[in-house]
Amino acid sequence: MRFARFDLGGHPRYGLIEGDRILPISGSPFEPWRRDGADIALDQARLLIPVVPSNFYAVGMNYASHIRERARGLGIAPELPSRAEPGYRSPSALVAHEDEIVLPPDTTSVQFEGELVVVIGRRAKHVREADALKYVLGYTIGNDVSERKWQKIDRTFWRCKNSDTFKPMGPWIETDVALESLRTRVRVNGAQHIEFPTNDMLFGVARFIATISEYCTLHPGDVIWMGTEGASCDLHAGDIVEVEISTIGTLRNAVVAASRNIHERIPV
Secondary structure, X not given: OEEEEEEEXXXXXXXXXXXXXXXXXXXXXXXXXXXXXXXXXXXXXXXXXXXXXXXXXXXXXXXXXXXXXXXXXXXXXXXXXXXXXXXXXXXXXXXXXOOEEEEOOOOOOEXXXXXEEEEEOOOEOOOOHHHHHHHEEEEEEEEOOEEHHHHHHOOOOOOOOOOOOOEEEEEEEEOOOOHHHOEEEEEEOOEEEEEEEOOOOOOOHHHHHHHHHHHOOEOOOOEEEOOOOOOOOEOOOOOEEEEEEOOOEEEEEEEEEEOOOOOOEEOO
């Protein structure tokens, strides 16, 4: 099944996607639900982020080639991690499919990172790795937008990863996913920049759920972004970046510049 969260008369609602229609439901995918209301054309709906997480975990350095590329850029020797170690991101940075990625005025090197996003479906604590996927509702797509200059000079990732609009996520939650068959592709202005087997991770989804739940309770709607592969290119105002993961969908966002007046945007 494919669940979308969308705007209906100024209020967020969940719906079930069937073909080119959204079938509104009462409640949410995290609880008992039923159909409720008239169908809506998908292309007429404004999609929202598919879930508002209480906890937003993110995996860094989970693909070997990405580690080597980042190390080369930093002028250091690459070092593959020996254990699964999640990071944390700010939910306030999240924006939806077709929302804008806004570049602060002092950015110099903003890059995409196309990632598989795990959506937790039920409370998980002290979960065994063998049972971990039973706690997953489904999967969506994330673009872990990152400012590389800030990533080098700041002691934490507070702005390079968490600036407003730097975390596009969507377009929906897909529950029927075979991890081993997925492929991730990222395009900028229609030109493909990277393609890789999505599940070719150093530590997989089940390992991270087990690791996190050993210490931190996972709740329905929590998300885990699973990292990216390869090297990215710089994004500029006017670009359109698309992250596609096979069988899930395509997350699309335009890049725009922001003036120093925080109330202004300069659409391109």
